[in-house]
Structures are given as structure tokens and as C-alpha cells.
Amino acid sequence: MIDLSSVAAFGRALASLPSRDAAAADAARQRQQQLTKPPGSLGRLEDLAIFLAGWQGRAHPSMDAARAVIFAGNHGVAAQGVSAFPAEVTTQMVANFAAGGAAINALTGAIGMRLDVVALDLDRPTCDFTTGPAMDEADCLDALQQGAAVVTADTDLLLLGEMGIANSTAAAALCLRSFGGTPADWAGPGTGLDAHGVGHKGAVIARAIEVHAEALHTPFETLRRLGGRELAAIAGAVLAARHAGVPVLLDGFICCASLAPLAATAPGIVDHCIAGHCSAEPGHARLLARLGLEPLLRLDMRLGEGSGAAVAAAVLRSALAAHNGMATFAEAGVAGGA
Numbered sequence: 001m002i003d004l005s006s007v008a009a010f011g012r013a014l015a016s017l018p019s020r021d022a023a024a025a026d027a028a029r030q031r032q033q034q035l036t037k038p039p040g041s042l043g044r045l046e047d048l049a050i051f052l053a054g055w056q057g058r059a060h061p062s063m064d065a066a067r068a069v070i071f072a073g074n075h076g077v078a079a080q081g082v083s084a085f086p087a088e089v090t091t092q093m094v095a096n097f098a099a100g101g102a103a104i105n106a107l108t109g110a111i112g113m114r115l116d117v118v119a120l121d122l123d124r125p126t127c128d129f130t131t132g133p134a135m136d137e138a139d140c141l142d143a144l145q146q147g148a149a150v151v152t153a154d155t156d157l158l159l160l161g162e163m164g165i166a167n168s169t170a171a172a173a174l175c176l177r178s179f180g181g182t183p184a185d186w187a188g189p190g191t192g193l194d195a196h197g198v199g200h201k202g203a204v205i206a207r208a209i210e211v212h213a214e215a216l217h218t219p220f221e222t223l224r225r226l227g228g229r230e231l232a233a234i235a236g237a238v239l240a241a242r243h244a245g246v247p248v249l250l251d252g253f254i255c256c257a258s259l260a261p262l263a264a265t266a267p268g269i270v271d272h273c274i275a276g277h278c279s280a281e282p283g284h285a286r287l288l289a290r291l292g293l294e295p296l297l298r299l300d301m302r303l304g305e306g307s308g309a310a311v312a313a314a315v316l317r318s319a320l321a322a323h324n325g326m327a328t329f330a331e332a333g334v335a336g337g338a
């Protein structure tokens, strides 16, 4: 596992991002040319298979050891009335995940994917970041490490998701600080605020940025001051996955926003990531454009908890079924191959 035990170690991990295996990607690209179809006719499915080959380091990538992990955290900023739901729903939904009753249980179940839920100190919400840093240094490092700890070298795809009432406020603050714009560019309805609620949320975010303005100089400080435990855990998991050669499937606005502070200084942090979908949360399309990611699906989903990524995982499955299972022109005796 990569070392994320100190702020300096986090900085080093972000500054030394490994590249994909170009030879494996080339071998997969050549295989695609030989399969019994007009070149390019499987569209983005071809790109996805080549992408997974490059990051898994093998011409025949797999999803047999794919794993979904949902991180959950509680947020002090919920006290500012920024969510349509009460803060206790985070803990209640974690119980629902454990009981198998949530959308993510159904969606990972439908594709036979392993699901784990990591609840991060739910009885100790982060501090309200309109008055001080969300986390102290040790807290943020611990969350980063708990995220990194879910990554094992034998995982072939890591699907990430989150659960945390009020975390779309933290996500919007991370985006605003990382990519600029106005609070209105990044604040949306989340779980269902009306227009007045969204306006209030924007004002809360503006206040937070003002309070921390002098101190938001590094990705770590932005994550620590404006983020939350589940957001830091996602950042840690993405960083660890990169160093372990594990491609990542990202979910919605909040999941992607966890990477905003990192991407602002190291844009290549998302190179091993696929955006599973574009959420209906308005900031997500803007964020994906800033991250340089083209989402696989647009289904107007805005649930979180990994749900959009789980639907997209079925598309990845199709990409690999074709890539690994089709006959070549030579094997099938079909004329016209390269």
C-alpha cells in the first residue's frame, strides 16, 4: 500500500503518478483490429477494453475481481440547513446498505459485484467548515489511509461511491476552490433543495471559502478544510489504486469532486479513472469537463452511493465480453481482416 501517513507522503504520492502499460494497451488495440467486426464498429466499447488493458497491464483485461466500495461520512455543515434530509439519514442508510435494501445493493447484485461499505466515524461528524476546518490533520490523513486500505493489487476494477448527508455542499466548496467560478456554478439541489435552498447553500459555500481563503494553498489543505472523511477516503483510494495499477470507475458529482483539489495541481490523477455517468446534479457536467472526463452514461440519476457507476459497470462488462470472447477474422475464417 502507498504511504499516506503524512502530509509530505501524500504530496509525494500525488507527484509520482505511474503511467499505464502502453505495450498492453497496444496489444489490446491490435486485438480489436482483428476481431470479426468492421474496425471501430463497437465504438467506445473498444476504447474501454483498451483502457482497461493499459491500466491492468494485460492484453486481456478482466472484471472478475471487480469491487465496489462505498464510503460514508457525517458533516458538521449539515447544521447550516443545506440538505433536504436530516443528518441521521447517513447512519440509517449505512444500516440499509448492511441489510441489503439500498439501490447499490440491488445494482451490484444484478451484476454479481462485491460491495463493501466503509463507515467513517459516523458518530463524530466533521466540524462545520463555515467556522473552522472540517478535519484536523490527523483526521484527514486517517480518512485518506482508510480509503487507500481498500485497494489490493488483486482487484481488477474499483468502483467508488459515497453516502453523506450535506456532502454535496462540501463537494461544491471543493470544486469552487479548485476550479473557480461562482457558488451558483457548483451548488445544486443535492437530495432535493428548492431554488431558495440552493441559494442559501451557495451563500454557505461562499462563506466557507472566505473563512479559509488564506489557508487553501495545497490539495491536502483544501480537502482537509472543505472536504469530509468519505471524500478524503475516495481521494486516498484513487491515489492508491493508481499506484497499484487498478483502474477506477467513478460515480456522481460528490465522488468526482473528491478529486478536484488533487486534479487542480495534478490533472493526470484521473487518467486511470472512468466517469461512470453524468449526474443530474448541475455541477457534475461542469466538473467532468474540468477533469477532462467523458461520462459513459447520462440517465438523469442523482442518487450517489455508487449507483451510476454500478449501472456503467454493466457497460464495461459488455466491453470486455466482446474484447475477450469474440473470434478473430483468422479464427472464424471471415474475409477482410487486417
Ligand SMILES: O=C(O)c1ccc[n+]([C@@H]2O[C@H](COP(=O)([O-])O)[C@@H](O)[C@H]2O)c1
Pocket (backbone or CB within 6 Å): 082, 083, 084, 085, 162, 163, 164, 165, 166, 167, 168, 169, 189, 190, 191, 192, 251, 252, 253, 254, 255, 279, 280, 281, 284, 301, 302, 303, 304, 305
Ligand atoms: O452522486 C450524485 O451526483 C449525487 C447528487 C445528489 C445527491 N447525492 C447524494 O445525496 C447526498 C448529498 O446530498 P445533500 O443534499 O445531503 O448534500 C449524498 O448522500 C449523496 O450520495 C448524490
Ligand SMILES: Cc1cc2nc[nH]c2cc1C
Pocket (backbone or CB within 6 Å): 085, 089, 093, 162, 163, 164, 191, 303, 304, 305
Ligand atoms: C434516502 C437517501 C439515500 C441516499 N443514498 C445516497 N445518498 C442518499 C441520500 C438519501 C436521502
